Amino acid sequence: MLLAKQPPMTPRLDDQTASADLFAIKGDNPLIWPLLSLLQSSLSSWKVHHLAAELQQKGLMQNLDENPQKALFKQNFLLMNALFELQQILLPKSWLQVKSMEIQIFRIVPCNLDQQLAEDDALRDYYKDWRNYDTCPDIIQEMLESFWNRYENYIGTNPNLMHQSRALAVFELDDTATNKEIRRQWRRLALMWHPDRDGGDASKFREVCEAWQSLREKS
Incomplete structure (x- = not known):
């Protein structure tokens, strides 16, 4: 307990x-x-x-x-x-x-x-x-x-890190994005596409996770 x-x-x-x-x-x-x-x-x-x-x-x-x-x-x-x-x-x-x-x-x-x-x-x-x-x-x-x-x-995500430019595109951000913006967008998109949520999508959630793995080095 x-x-x-x-x-x-x-x-x-x-x-x-x-x-x-x-x-x-x-x-x-x-x-x-x-x-x-x-x-x-x-x-x-x-x-x-x-x-x-x-x-x-x-x-x-x-x-x-x-x-x-x-x-x-x-x-x-x-x-x-x-x-x-x-x-x-x-x-x-x-x-x-x-x-x-x-x-x-x-x-x-x-x-x-x-x-x-x-x-x-x-x-x-x-x-x-x-x-x-x-x-x-x-x-x-x-x-x-x-x-x-x-x-x-x-x-089941891809073990190879996604290129940062692609990861930013997945996050709907550009290379001027701040650490705070990256983190906020990660949480928003992960919650949006989580497969156990209404309207979620497992493949999009995996893509967002892969993008986060690349971008969190910056955040």
Whole structure:
């Protein structure tokens, strides 16, 4: 069970440069998109450990530490980070309730949205801060790269990086696009074409993922 309401103390990184680098982690948490598929596949709510088990079964989640307790914490951190990111992506059209034992997407956004968000502000801030993952920036980046590779193999994308000019065209951008514009367009298009969304398209989603893999080096 995830003890989300009592997160451990934030690790102290001796190297201030490494601490700053945590804010420069490139790319999204790759668990965002398979989680969206799982959540869209059922009208019932999910528990964190059930989501983790499904991802493990699909080969998208690996053991993250030799210490079982640390491995569980890191797994839960990655899942909660992805869920809170997805919550932000889905607003304002739908509402992702992120409770450790009741995780579910609702088509209707609650009328007291501000109150709902405020209730989880501290938890959301904790899980979106990579300094709380208890490792160094290089290892985080390597782990995310590994997860991206697993997810791309799972959805069947082309392993060869798309040329940046082509990737920009897929994103409907030109070579003057800023990092922020690239990231915003990536999330918009990935959500639009996600195959488990109404009107989604698996082939277009794969193309957008391939474009992101090329362009995220810039973002």
